Amino acid sequence: MDKLFRLTGALALAALLTACSAARPVGDFGRADPSFTHDVAMPFVGGKLAENRGEPVSSFNKTDQEDTMHDRVWRFLVAAHAKDWQFDQSVELQRTRIVPPEDRQFTVERYYAWLQSTPYNSSRTRYATVGRHITADIDTLPTTFVSICTVIEIDRQRAEAYRGLAGGLPPRFAQEVAARKAENDAFIAWFVRALNYRYSSYDYALDSLLVETPHEQSLAVDEALRRMAAFVPRANRYDFCGGRGTTTAGGTVVIPSRYQHTADQEIVLQK
Template sequence: MANLVRSTVALALTAILAGCVARPVGDFGRAAPSWTHDTAMPAVGDFIAANRGEPVSRFNKTDQEDEMHDRVWRFLVAAHAQDWQFDSAVELQRTRIVAPRDETFTIERYYQWLSRTEYQSSRTRYSTVGRHITADIDTLPTTFLAICKVIEIDRQRAIAYDGLGHDLPPRIGQEVAARKYENTAFIDWFVRALNYRYSSYDYALDNLLVETPHEQSLAVDEALRRMSVYVNRANRRDFCSDASAAHGGGDVVIPSRFQHMGDTEVVLPK
């Protein structure tokens, strides 16, 4: 028992030190392999989460669950914009060392980063926002598909346990419930992160329209309208329907901000 306590303390110290930095990033913005971030910190996090009274599953992750975590991760952090999404805090939350904290994130950080970044042309800020939104839109279909696969895995686990549970030890039912809790919590985190990104982009565009009005704002506004389709689907937890609606066939309930400028004619400089 003493050895277990010492090991836990040692891992906790490692996690505290490692938690001061974000998870390392590899090619194409993907998480890079790291023993500290992939093994040590999650082990400490599971221990701490269990002591907080949260369900912790000892099941091995399926390929589908690993894929979901990999694809969602880019929406939890913002390496392309200098930690405007609290990368270090996200890593501590991802590994369950701390309880969820993303609910307290405020949406002005992205605009603040954008505003203080020097560009040769003020129009480039619009291009930057548009590029970031487009990158998100391009990866959302596969992210939704990965989440859908995990929802199906949880359904299959429940069916299998209902049919075989009488032949299995009681702890298996607890593991099934714990993994369902973990997957649902992670999906909910993705939904919050997607809303946070959308709101941050929206806030930035509103401020840019006042600070440096340019015709490029129209393209960014249209990109936000396209992204809003995915945001609405995520808020409905609709990850498994045909994603083709997001490419122009679905209803966009968030109107253009230019429809809210009243009767005053707004002329953007050329």
């Protein structure tokens, strides 16, 4: 009964938050702005709902590296520059775990539909718009890959730390470590889907524009799309570390042994 009461309360609060919330507010360069509703209230409710769905939920605090990954990946999950063609509000509900993943249902024609319905003084400007959007993505993809690689290393180090210190920790830490890795893995998988969706949407838009308004500007857009395409198979292979396996961008954590002996200077470093 108590569990049912908590679930009912969480559902009621989720409905209230859903009714009053819009897409997450943004600041400069499309980066997320701090918001109590989006950073505290919605994630709290989403965590309770995810638990009731049987999904892993960790109460561990996030590392700085995990926060950075979330911030960098977030711009690929939404499309503020194109007025919700990527379902910004439903993405926010998914990000805060109020609803399970919905992005698998996205269809690629929405970006082109937005371009087609947006009034421009010149039909050539639509090509320039697509080119700018692709270039903005290309400019941020390398650092996004690095941030993901860093979190993969953090998960490895967290598991290594637990194996070395498990004797002095409560059993729940094993569940917490596994749950946080599952959460990070799910978020990385979401980025992979989002990158594929965005690339496919640009590709569909370019093909459609070539038929609707043929212009020589298509060559520059095609070249930008070709450069973006280099990142897509890497993401699909989960090759975020450039073949290195780990990253040196803030991923090294020194974990001292809790039981010091003369010859025991345990340091867990990157492989």
